[in-house]
Amino acid sequence: MLQILFSVGVRLPAGRTTAIAATATATTPATAASTNLVGFDSFVRENPRSDRFEVLGFHHVELLCGDAASAAGRFAHGLGLDLVARRDSAACTSVCARSGDVRFVFTAPGADDEDGGGGGGAPGFDAAAARQFLAKHGGLAVRAVAVRVADVGAAYAACVDGGATPVLAPTALDDGSGDDGAVAEVRLYGDVVLRLLSLRDGWEGAHLPGYAEVAAPGADASDGGYGIARFDHIVGNVWSLAPTIARLKAMTGFHEFAEFTAEDVGTVDSGLNSMVLASNDERVLLPVNEPTYGTRRRSQIQTYLVHHGGEGVQHIALFTDDIFRTVAAMRNAGRRGGFAFMDAPSAEYYRELPARIGGALEADALAKAEELGLLVDRDDQGVLIQVFTRPLGDRPTLFLEIIQRVGCMLDNPDGEDGEQIQSGGCGGFGKGNFKELFKSVEEFERSLELE
Numbered sequence: 001m002l003q004i005l006f007s008v009g010v011r012l013p014a015g016r017t018t019a020i021a022a023t024a025t026a027t028t029p030a031t032a033a034s035t036n037l038v039g040f041d042s043f044v045r046e047n048p049r050s051d052r053f054e055v056l057g058f059h060h061v062e063l064l065c066g067d068a069a070s071a072a073g074r075f076a077h078g079l080g081l082d083l084v085a086r087r088d089s090a091a092c093t094s095v096c097a098r099s100g101d102v103r104f105v106f107t108a109p110g111a112d113d114e115d116g117g118g119g120g121g122a123p124g125f126d127a128a129a130a131r132q133f134l135a136k137h138g139g140l141a142v143r144a145v146a147v148r149v150a151d152v153g154a155a156y157a158a159c160v161d162g163g164a165t166p167v168l169a170p171t172a173l174d175d176g177s178g179d180d181g182a183v184a185e186v187r188l189y190g191d192v193v194l195r196l197l198s199l200r201d202g203w204e205g206a207h208l209p210g211y212a213e214v215a216a217p218g219a220d221a222s223d224g225g226y227g228i229a230r231f232d233h234i235v236g237n238v239w240s241l242a243p244t245i246a247r248l249k250a251m252t253g254f255h256e257f258a259e260f261t262a263e264d265v266g267t268v269d270s271g272l273n274s275m276v277l278a279s280n281d282e283r284v285l286l287p288v289n290e291p292t293y294g295t296r297r298r299s300q301i302q303t304y305l306v307h308h309g310g311e312g313v314q315h316i317a318l319f320t321d322d323i324f325r326t327v328a329a330m331r332n333a334g335r336r337g338g339f340a341f342m343d344a345p346s347a348e349y350y351r352e353l354p355a356r357i358g359g360a361l362e363a364d365a366l367a368k369a370e371e372l373g374l375l376v377d378r379d380d381q382g383v384l385i386q387v388f389t390r391p392l393g394d395r396p397t398l399f400l401e402i403i404q405r406v407g408c409m410l411d412n413p414d415g416e417d418g419e420q421i422q423s424g425g426c427g428g429f430g431k432g433n434f435k436e437l438f439k440s441v442e443e444f445e446r447s448l449e450l451e
Contacts, residue, residue: 036242037259037260037261037273037275045256045257045258046255047255047278047280047282048255049255049280050253050254050255050280051252051253051254051279051280052155052158052159052162052251052252052253053149053150053151053154053155053158053159053252053253054149054150054151054154054155055147055148055149055155055252055279055280055281055284056147056148056149056150057101057147057148057230057283057284058101058145058146058147058148058230058231058234058283058284059103059146059147059148059195059197060096060103060104060105060144060146060207061103061104061105061142061144061145061146061231061234061313061316062094062104062105062106062107062142062143062144062146062195063104063105063106063107063140063141063142063143064107064108064109064130064133064134064137064140064141064143065106065107065108065134065139065140066108066134066139066140067108068086068092068093068094068095068106068107068108069093069095071095071106071108071140072095072096072097072104072106074337074338075097075104075106076097077333077336077337077338078330078333078334078337078338078339079097079099079225079226079228079318079330079333079338079339079400080099080225080226080227080228080326080329080330080333081097081098081099081102081104081225081228082097082098082099082225083095083096083097083214084096084097084098084206084207084213084214084215085205085206085207085208085211085212085213085214086211086212086214087122087210087211087212089110090110091109091110091125091126091127092107092108092109092110092122092125092127092130093107093108093110094106094107094108094122094211096206096207096208096211098206098207099225099226099227099228099229100228100229100230101229101230101231102228102229102230102231102318103207105207107122107125107130107143109127109128109130109131109134110127122210123168123171123173123183124167124168124171124183124185130143133191136191136309136310137191137308137309137310137312137397138307138308138309138393138394138395138397139393139394139395140392140393140398141308141312141313141397141398142192142234142312142313142316142398143191143192143193144185144192144193144194144195145188145192145193145194145195145234145286145313146195146196146197147194147195147196147197147284148197148198148199149196149197149198150198151198152170152181152182152183152184152196152197152198153170153182153184155184155196156169156170156184156186156196158251158252158253159186159194159196159251159252160186160251162250162251162252162253163247163250163251164186164187164194164247164251165186165187166185166186167185167186167187167193168183168184168185168193169184170182170183170184171183171184173199173208173209173210174209174210175203175205175209175210179200180199180200180203180209181197181198181199181200181203181208181209182197182198183195183196183197183198184196186251188236188248189236189238189244189248189288189311189312190236190238190310190311190312191310191311191312192236192311192312192313194252226320226325226326226329226330226333227320227321227322227325227326227329228318228319228320228326228402229318229319229320229321230318230319231316231317231318231319232285232317232318232319232401232403232405233276233285233286233287233317233425233429234285234286234287234313234315234316234317235286235287235288235289235313235314235315235316235317236286236287236288236289236311236312236313236314237288237289237290237291237301237304237305237308237311237312237313237314238288238289238290238305238311239290239291239305239311240290241273241274241275241288241289241290244288244290245275245277245288248277248286248288249277252277252279254277254278254279254284254286255277255278256275256276256277256278257276257277257278257282257285257425258275258276258287258425258428258429259273259274259275259276260272260273260274260275260429261273261274262292271291271292271293271294271295271299271301272289272290272291272292272299272300272301273289273290273292274287274288274289274290275287275288276288276425276429278424278425281424282423282424282425283424285424285425287429289301289314291305300396301314303396304396304397307395307396307397308395308397308398312397312398313398314397314398314399315388315398315399315400315401316398316400316401317386317400317401317402317403318400318401318402318403319403319404319405320402320403320404321404322404323374323385323386323387323402323403323404324368324369324372326402327341327372327374327387327402328372330402331372339389339390339392339400340389340390341373341387341388341389341390342387342388342389342390343373344370344373345373345375350366350369350370353366353369353376354366357376357377357378357383358378360378360383361376361383361406369385372387373387374386374387375387377427377428378427378428379426379427379428381407381408381423381426381427382405382406382407382408382422382426382427383405383406383407383426383427384403384404384405384406384426384427384428384429385403385404385405385406386401386402386403386404387401387402388400388401388402389401389402405422405425405426405427406426406427407422407426407427408422408423408426408427409421409422409423410422410423
């Protein structure tokens with residue numbers, strides 16, 4: 001169990017501002033005049049609670065793939081997920097794997113279009129379009145980021161009124177017992193959609209209406225998997241940051257939570273600009289990155305954009321309450337077909353770490369972090385511990401982050417007396433780790449001869 005050694009958890013008044021920390025703006029040809037990033041050191045965080053509709057949290061991420069059962073099985077093994085539901089139709093096969101509040105849905109299109117594209121698949125699903133998506137993006141890739149909202153119709157209308165590109169109008173979800181919920185979609189970036197989802201109060205099911213619950217014979221779900229608890233943040237890579245952020249803010253009302261520039265990265269070759277958007281409760285966090293140019297090597301963001309075939313989800317951060325347990329289990333699973341991690345930081349990184357984080361973690365926790373190759377950082381409120389997988393497929397595109405945040409506990413306004421919850425984004429996003437992380441990314445890309 002982690003113990004934090006500096007004072008956190010003071011309840012902050014609404015609208016408080018906190019200076020966060022970083023540097024001069026790096027520019028790109030597309031956004032030099034319009035991004036106006038001030039960098040980590042100069043950014044001042046405030047929460048105007050400006051959401052245009054009520055957001056309840058992340059619900060699931062859907063990935064398109066060539067074989068749903070195989071992809072779901074690999075994630076279940078690699079992350080300690082349970083295979084909980086599936087949907088079979090002429091149009092597609094979808095499998096849902098779950099741990100805590102994390103749901104990954106893997107969807108593979110059918111082989112023909114005799115059904116006209118829908119064929120009993122999920123609302124709005126088109127098999128031909130899915131096959132084109134897979135061909136364009138090189139296989140496994142994120143198609144939808146789903147958030148639960150209080151009212152799908154109101155959320156969809158607010159997004160479209162704010163300039164969003166509509167993809168799927170509000171559609172009822174019916175499990176045969178009546179109106180069980182609704183779903184709608186608008187464009188997020190690239191070929192990724194923001195899926196707006198609501199479920200009827202009291203609806204119970206393994207995933208969504210239309211999915212059949214599955215369980216392996218004799219399975220015991222009491223082991224709790226590897227401890228993956230929820231989605232922390234989901235990161236997109238785009239060609240041009242400023243117009244993307246302006247569009248997302250206009251359609252959702254989300255506010256700016258943090259920003260970073262190439263100067264914050266700490267290497268000469270991994271240029272990027274980044275901005276994090278957040279919902280009112282700062283539990284739905286959507287960082288967006290763009291590449292910068294003029295370095296000796298191609299920016300890692302540009303490398304993603306080239307190999308992914310355009311804009312899309314770069315990585316998914318998964319929160320755990322015990323990162324030591326989670327990563328140890330994942331490393332064991334990685335030997336048998338799970339996920340491999342980026343190379344561990346240098347010995348110098350761990351020698352300098354206690355002074356850099358001001359003694360925020362006990363010595364045994366720091367020793368364990370070094371043993372497992374974890375990165376540690378802190379902001380003015382809490383501590384962040386993180387580690388990144390290598391890309392999940394053959395291309396240097398989608399990867400995962402495992403993350404634990406320590407501190408920043410607040411009274412839960414919706415809970416019982418004395419119940420506390422952690423504020424969103426506690427500990428920041430690892431600005432102090434960027435240099436070490438991106439050096440590792442650069443070395444990995446060199447090993448693939450991606451110059």
